[in-house]
Amino acid sequence: MDELLQEFIAETRESLEAIAGEVVAWEADPADRARLDAIFRFVHTVKGSCGFLDLPRVGRLAHAAEDALAAVRAGERVPDPALVNAVLAIVDRIGAIVAAIDAGAALEALGEEALIAALDPAYQGEKGIVPAQPATIQRGQSRSIRLSVDLLDRMMNGVSEMVLVRNELAHRLAESGDQAFEGALDRLSHTVAELQDAVTRTRMQTVDALFSALPRVVRDTAAELGKQVTLTIDGGDVELDREMIELLRDPLVHMVRNALDHGIETPAERRAAGKRDIGRLAVSAHQSGNRIIVEIADDGRGVDTERLVAGIVSRDPMRDAELRALSPQQRLELMFEAGVSSRDIATATSGRGVGMDVVRTNVEQIGGSIALLNRPGQGLTVSIEVPLTLAILSAVVVEGGGQTFALPRQAVHEIVATAAGATRIDRIGDGRIVTIRDRRLPLIALDEVLGLPVRDPALLAVLEVPGGSYALGVDTVIDTEEVVVKPASPAVMRAGVYAGMTLPDSGHPMLLLDAAGLAEVSGLRFSRIDRVEEEAPPAAVEEAGIEALLFEDIDGRRRAIPLAAISRIEPLPAASVHQAAGQHWLSSGGAPIRLVSAVALRAPADGWSALRLPEELGGAAYPVREPIDIVRLPTDIAPAAAPLAGVALIEGEAIELIDPLALGAMPAAPRLCLLHGAEAGWMEIFLKPAIEAAGYRVVRQLAPGEMAEVALAMDGEEEAGVETGRLLRLGRTPADPLYRYDRAAVVAALEEAA
Amino acid sequence: MSARELHLVGRLGGRGVLFPATQVRRVVDIADIVPVPHAAPAVRGLAALRSRVVTVIDSWRVLDLPSPPPGRHRAVTTAVDGHVYAVLVDDLEDAEPVEVVPLPPGTALGESWAAIATGSAVRDGEPLLAIDLARLIARVG
Numbered sequence: 001m002d003e004l005l006q007e008f009i010a011e012t013r014e015s016l017e018a019i020a021g022e023v024v025a026w027e028a029d030p031a032d033r034a035r036l037d038a039i040f041r042f043v044h045t046v047k048g049s050c051g052f053l054d055l056p057r058v059g060r061l062a063h064a065a066e067d068a069l070a071a072v073r074a075g076e077r078v079p080d081p082a083l084v085n086a087v088l089a090i091v092d093r094i095g096a097i098v099a100a101i102d103a104g105a106a107l108e109a110l111g112e113e114a115l116i117a118a119l120d121p122a123y124q125g126e127k128g129i130v131p132a133q134p135a136t137i138q139r140g141q142s143r144s145i146r147l148s149v150d151l152l153d154r155m156m157n158g159v160s161e162m163v164l165v166r167n168e169l170a171h172r173l174a175e176s177g178d179q180a181f182e183g184a185l186d187r188l189s190h191t192v193a194e195l196q197d198a199v200t201r202t203r204m205q206t207v208d209a210l211f212s213a214l215p216r217v218v219r220d221t222a223a224e225l226g227k228q229v230t231l232t233i234d235g236g237d238v239e240l241d242r243e244m245i246e247l248l249r250d251p252l253v254h255m256v257r258n259a260l261d262h263g264i265e266t267p268a269e270r271r272a273a274g275k276r277d278i279g280r281l282a283v284s285a286h287q288s289g290n291r292i293i294v295e296i297a298d299d300g301r302g303v304d305t306e307r308l309v310a311g312i313v314s315r316d317p318m319r320d321a322e323l324r325a326l327s328p329q330q331r332l333e334l335m336f337e338a339g340v341s342s343r344d345i346a347t348a349t350s351g352r353g354v355g356m357d358v359v360r361t362n363v364e365q366i367g368g369s370i371a372l373l374n375r376p377g378q379g380l381t382v383s384i385e386v387p388l389t390l391a392i393l394s395a396v397v398v399e400g401g402g403q404t405f406a407l408p409r410q411a412v413h414e415i416v417a418t419a420a421g422a423t424r425i426d427r428i429g430d431g432r433i434v435t436i437r438d439r440r441l442p443l444i445a446l447d448e449v450l451g452l453p454v455r456d457p458a459l460l461a462v463l464e465v466p467g468g469s470y471a472l473g474v475d476t477v478i479d480t481e482e483v484v485v486k487p488a489s490p491a492v493m494r495a496g497v498y499a500g501m502t503l504p505d506s507g508h509p510m511l512l513l514d515a516a517g518l519a520e521v522s523g524l525r526f527s528r529i530d531r532v533e534e535e536a537p538p539a540a541v542e543e544a545g546i547e548a549l550l551f552e553d554i555d556g557r558r559r560a561i562p563l564a565a566i567s568r569i570e571p572l573p574a575a576s577v578h579q580a581a582g583q584h585w586l587s588s589g590g591a592p593i594r595l596v597s598a599v600a601l602r603a604p605a606d607g608w609s610a611l612r613l614p615e616e617l618g619g620a621a622y623p624v625r626e627p628i629d630i631v632r633l634p635t636d637i638a639p640a641a642a643p644l645a646g647v648a649l650i651e652g653e654a655i656e657l658i659d660p661l662a663l664g665a666m667p668a669a670p671r672l673c674l675l676h677g678a679e680a681g682w683m684e685i686f687l688k689p690a691i692e693a694a695g696y697r698v699v700r701q702l703a704p705g706e707m708a709e710v711a712l713a714m715d716g717e718e719e720a721g722v723e724t725g726r727l728l729r730l731g732r733t734p735a736d737p738l739y740r741y742d743r744a745a746v747v748a749a750l751e752e753a754a
Numbered sequence: 755m756s757a758r759e760l761h762l763v764g765r766l767g768g769r770g771v772l773f774p775a776t777q778v779r780r781v782v783d784i785a786d787i788v789p790v791p792h793a794a795p796a797v798r799g800l801a802a803l804r805s806r807v808v809t810v811i812d813s814w815r816v817l818d819l820p821s822p823p824p825g826r827h828r829a830v831t832t833a834v835d836g837h838v839y840a841v842l843v844d845d846l847e848d849a850e851p852v853e854v855v856p857l858p859p860g861t862a863l864g865e866s867w868a869a870i871a872t873g874s875a876v877r878d879g880e881p882l883l884a885i886d887l888a889r890l891i892a893r894v895g
Contacts, residue, residue, distance in 0.1 A: 168804075403789065450791035489809040489837035491894045492800070495793035501800060501807050509788045509800035509807040521792070 003206065008049050009102045010146050015042050016095045023088055030079035039087065040069040046094060058097050061112060065090045068119040077121065086118035149242065152202055159192070159199045160484045164503050166192050171507045203243065207285040207294070208236035210245050210252060214283060217253055221260045228267055228278045229260060235285035240292050244386055247366050248294065251359045255296045255382050256283065258356075263300030263380050273377065275299065286568065291410065297381040303374045305331035312337070332374050336360045369516070393485050395502075395512065396685060397478040398461065400445070401452020404510055406483055406502060411515040413462040413469060414689045415477055417741045423460065431523075434460060434471045439575070444522040445473035446513075449497065463515040470524055472515075480681040485512055496521050546633045548657065549611070550650065552625040555599045558655055560631060560648065561622070565613060565660035572610040572623055577603060580695025580751075586610060586621050587689070591697045596620040596663045598643050598656070613660060620663065633657070673750065674708035675700050676727075677717040683730075683740075687712070690743050694750050710753045714740070726753045758851040761875070762830060763882065765844040767819040770882040772852060772875060777887045778830045779838070781846055784810060785826040794895040801840060803831065808838045816893050817866045832887040839891050852877060854884045869893055 019042050026035035043065040050059030065087050071077040093115055100107035166188055173181055211233050222229045240248075264270075264279035271277060282297045309323045309331055323331070335356045363370045368386035387393075387410070395406035396415075416423055416436055424435040425443060432443040441462065447454045457473025483502040488511070492498055499514035548560040549569075577595065578585050584595040584603075595601055595610075601623070610621040637646035637657060645659035673696035675683045680700045688698045691712075702708060711727045715736065728749050730740040738745055760775035780803075787799035787810050796815040800807050808831060814821045822844075829840040852875040857863070863871055863883070870889045875882050 401791070403791070452791055486807060487837070489839065490835075491797050491809055491811070491839075491891070492790050492793055494895075495790060495797075497792050498790070503802055503807050507802055508786065509802050511788070511790060511800070 003208070004212070005053055005101070008053055009098055012046060012049075012094070012098045013102075014146070015045070016091070016098075019091075023091060027084055027088065030081070030084050036069065036072060036079070039091070040066065040073060042091070043069065043087075043094075055101075057112065058094055061090050061094055061097075061115065064116040064119055083119065083121075086115065089115050089118065147202075152199075152242070155199050156203060159196050160486075162192050163196060163484050167504060168507055200241075203241050204239040205242045205245050206236060207238045207240055207245070207292070210240075210248055211236045211283060211285075213249075213253070214256055217256055218260065218281060221257055225260060226266060227260060227264055229264055230278050230280050232280070232282045233284070234282065238285040238287050238292060240285075240386075244292075244366060247362065248384065248386065251362055251370075251384065252283075252294065252296070254359055255384075256281065259296060259298040259300065259380065259382075263298040263302070265301055269301075273301075291385050291387055294384045294386075295381060296384075297379065299379040302376040302378055302380050303332055303335065303372075304376065305334075305374070308332075308334050328374075332372055335372070336370075364516075393483055393512070394480065395483045396461070396480050397504075397510070398446070398459075398474040399476045399478060400457075400474045401447030401450060401454070402475075403450075403452065404478060404508075405446070406481070406504075406510050406512045407461060407463070407472075407515065408499065408512065409480060411463045411465070412685065413464050415685050416460045416462065416471075417686075418456075418458060418460060418473075419741065422743065436460070436462065436471070441469055441471045442524050443471045443473060444518065444524065446518075447473075447475070449518055449522050463519075465516040465519050468524075470519055472518065477682070477685065480685065483510070483512070547630055548633050550628040550631045550655065551611070552628060553599060554597065554602070554604075554608070554623055554625055556625070558628065558653065559598065559658055560633070560650065560655050561611065561658040561660060562633075563630060565658075566611045567614040568612045569609050569627055570612060572604050572608040572621070574604045574606050574608075577623075578693045578695065579603070580693075583695065585693075585695050587692045592692050592695060594620045595623055597622060598658055598663070613663065622658075622663065671696050671709040672702075672706060673698050674702060674711040676711045676713040679714045679717075679730075683712055686740070687743065687746060690747050691750060694747050696750065710750055712746075728753065758853045760849055760851050761854070761884065762846055762849050763852075763877065764828075764830075764846040766813055766885075767817055768844065770877075770880050771843070772854065772882045772884040773830055773887060774884070775849055777832050779833060780831045782829050782831060782840060783826055784829050784840055784842070787824070796894045798842065803838075803840070806838060808840045810840045811842060811891060811894060813842050813890065816870075816890055830887070832891070834888050834891050839887075841887060841890060850877075852882070866893070 019038055022035045022038040026032055026039060029035070043062045047059055047062035047066055050056070050062060068077070068083060068087065072079050072083070077083070093112065097107055166185075170185060170189070173185060214233065215231055218229055218231045259281055260279075264281065265273065265275075267277040270279065280299045283295070284297075285292060285294045287293075305328055309326075312334060313320045313323060323334070326334075337357060360370050363384055363386065366386055368384060371383045371385070373381040373383070393406075394409035396409055396412050397404055397406055399405075418425070422436065426433050426435070433440050434443040435441075443460065445454065445457050446452075455475060457475065459474050459477055460471040461474055461477070462469055462471050481504060483504060485500040485502055488498055488501045492501070492511075497514055497517040498511050499517070500512045502510050502512060504510050547563040549563050549566060550558060550560045553559045572586065576586055578587065578592075584601045585592040586595055587593075593612075596613075604623055605625075608623050608625055609627055610623055611627070613620050613622065631650050633648050634650070637648045640646050640656065643659050643662035645657045645662075647654050648657050649655070673691050675688075675698060684698070684700065691698050696710070699706075699708070709726070713727060713729055715729050715731050717729075728738060728746070730736075730738055730746070732740065734742075738749060740746070761772040762775060762778055762781070764771050764773065782803060784801050784803075787801050789799040790797050790809075796812045798810040798812040801810050802808075810829070812821055827842045828844075828846050829842045830846065831838055831840050833839075854873040854875050856873050857871070858874075867883065870885050870893060872884045872886050874884060
């Protein structure tokens with residue numbers, strides 16, 4: 001809200017400066033229609049913003065002036081000097097109040113009623129006299145300025161260019177062997193990095209900028225369609241690159257409209273379906289690593305895939321057999337086909353605007369993905385996932401077929417050596433399948449896909465793409481690097497396997513691979529649905545009282561937990577849970593997450609879900625067999641011992657209510673493992689998943705005061721300054737005591753060190 | 755079409771060609787080219803010019819002519835829709851103002867050449883074909 005207020009102040013101030021001239025001109029010639037219109041627009045805009053920002057005083061003034069000016073515009077009133085004076089006095093007063101808000105000072109509301117009264121044609125006060133000038137307010141120290149977006153873009157481009165020049169310089173210096181400029185170059189690198197960070201942040205905006213328009217869109221669309229909808233917005237404070245926000249604006253509005261138009265039913269239909277009259281629409285944003293996920297979830301009728309297929313077949317009967325053979329999820333994907341209008345997706349009202357294919361293309365163009373979760377009769381959840389920023393990317397540099405390529409770090413789940421014996425590769429048809437720790441993945445070789453000289457892959461990069469994972473065989477992994485991604489020309493993009501290009505320190509251009517494109521070109525087909533997170537049931541806001549999630553706990557009993565204590569619900573694959581140090585841990589890409597429960601924990605069965613608790617409550621995960629429903633808690637709750645908050649009677653059944661604070665208070669943070677030295681980046685890629693699975697939190701740098709239980713370093717590397725309980729040294733050859741590719745031995749050594 | 759406009763005079767596939775100076779950013783020599791596997795054959799690869807990465811176009815492939823072996827080649831750079839391309843040529847001579855006129859009626863250029871030619875001019879008795887670089891790049895496929 002602060003940001004919006006600042007914007008309002010800045011805008012109003014600018015408009016006041018701009019219309020100062022109009023005011024004078026109008027005073028000179030009250031019949032001048034153009035001046036009148038300009039002033040009308042100003043008070044009208046101010047009035048609109050005030051309602052939104054809850055500034056009733058300014059709003060009342062602006063509203064009164066707008067009414068009077070509207071009467072003049074309609075020809076119902078002649079603009080006499082008394083009216084001109086009264087309007088100008090109000091414009092002045094608005095300026096004074098805005099200045100006071102900005103300065104954080106209070107301005108007495110003295111005489112504002114008189115200012116409004118003076119607009120009345122029947123006003124009997126001192127005609128022709130301008131009401132007292134507003135008290136002089138010291139202009140607030142403006143903490144923000146408005147910059148044109150072009151300027152920010154130029155700054156960003158300049159910094160990106162600077163990074164490249166720095167890289168080239170570093171490369172040349174390294175080639176010449178001249179050490180004289182090393183210090184200066186380091187300083188330059190440091191400064192450029194800071195600048196890059198600062199400029200990146202100037203481009204960040206909260207998602208609120210995107211969400212703030214939604215209440216109005218929902219209200220208008222719902223009214224137009226005769227539907228009732230409650231909108232819940234969550235995560236508006238998540239920050240995102242400004243450019244991303246702009247690019248997401250249209251897809252988001254489109255999705256929201258679609259949900260209202262085709263998803264949520266009319267009150268009568270809802271009643272008939274046993275639902276509440278008022279539909280729910282939940283729009284939320286959350287950050288996961290360097291991706292942002294925006295979810296639009298409705299509790300409407302979902303997508304009728306039969307109808308979708310029938311619609312396409314009616315236009316193109318040749319496809320009948322092909323479409324009939326599709327799975328329900330594949331049929332759902334048909335929504336994204338070009339030319340499929342939303343009329344096929346639902347019923348009556350006409351499809352409007354762009355099709356889903358355009359939405360998907362737009363989202364994919366910015367490196368994002370879009371996924372659908374359809375629950376026929378119960379609603380549709382659309383997840384749009386986009387990277388935080390466009391320009392700078394953490395990349396893994398790999399070599400295949402004698403050429404180096406960059407892979408987005410985000411897409412690389414882990415890297416496994418084929419020689420370590422932990423993998424098994426089988427031919428299946430014309431394809432290959434690799435088995436890594438009981439997980440079977442399709443395997444493609446980078447050199448083969450690209451038509452380069454083929455060798456047996458030495459390393460497999462497990463890549464995650466929308467809807468699934470696959471292994472990409474490469475020859476070597478060189479390192480990880482922050483790269484400035486430049487868009488590649490259409491001639492290059494048409495290859496279908498690249499996401500862009502970059503110029504690293506080496507001075508040789510490098511292509512950035514597109515994990516999804518490689519899969520596509522190789523004929524791997526993933527359903528985009530499999531991976532979608534289970535939707536957190538949308539929270540209702542229209543009634544007072546505490547809402548709780550009713551779920552079936554892992555011991556089969558039904559329990560409830562306050563809804564506010566859950567940040568989201570996600571699937572809990574059995575394979576992602578490990579036991580270490582007497583606790584259960586969930587590893588899902590980032591640091592391991594502790595599992596907590598009101599009952600004794602055990603290894604999960606398939607189909608369980610995890611209730612993720614917010615960071616304030618320790619960020620732990622509560623495993624459940626199944627989330628059941630959102631219930632409203634009665635006011636009478638019988639007390640019970642921790643971790644229970646009490647027992648509540650819900651639908652005639654005594655339900656234990658979990659106290660989230662008691663769960664969060666449960667002991668122990670994960671142990672810390674420090675990756676030390678120049679090869680820390682390598683270790684992060686190769687070993688991090690395994691170390692995390694062993695119950696450690698993995699860092700490359702200790703926070704002040706932190707001490708690692710274990711540190712890993714390469715043989716012969718400095719250990720100065722390593723604050724650690726124990727140091728494990730990794731060897732470079734299989735003959736060494738702890739060979740770095742021998743993951744099992746490394747994990748065993750870690751267990752021993754604990 | 756009667757005004758004399760500045761053009762770069764060069765050779766491509768052994769033929770005399772003209773590039774309008776307004777389309778050409780620089781004349782460069784390109785040696786190090788990073789290939790772009792899986793792209794169209796006429797995409798020779800990427801090259802770094804100072805801190806800028808350009809897409810190198812194998813003009814001979816665009817015109818269905820045999821490509822010369824890898825090595826150092828002369829190129830003109832041009833920008834299309836914000837992307838910079840280096841278009842390889844046999845050689846470039848100099849820049850001079852010439853008057854480009856429509857081709858003599860009935861001239862058969864062949865499909866590839868016809869798609870990128872805008873007209874011709876005569877210099878020292880030799881006819882030169884005026885080439886539109888944007889159209890040449892659009893033919894890369």
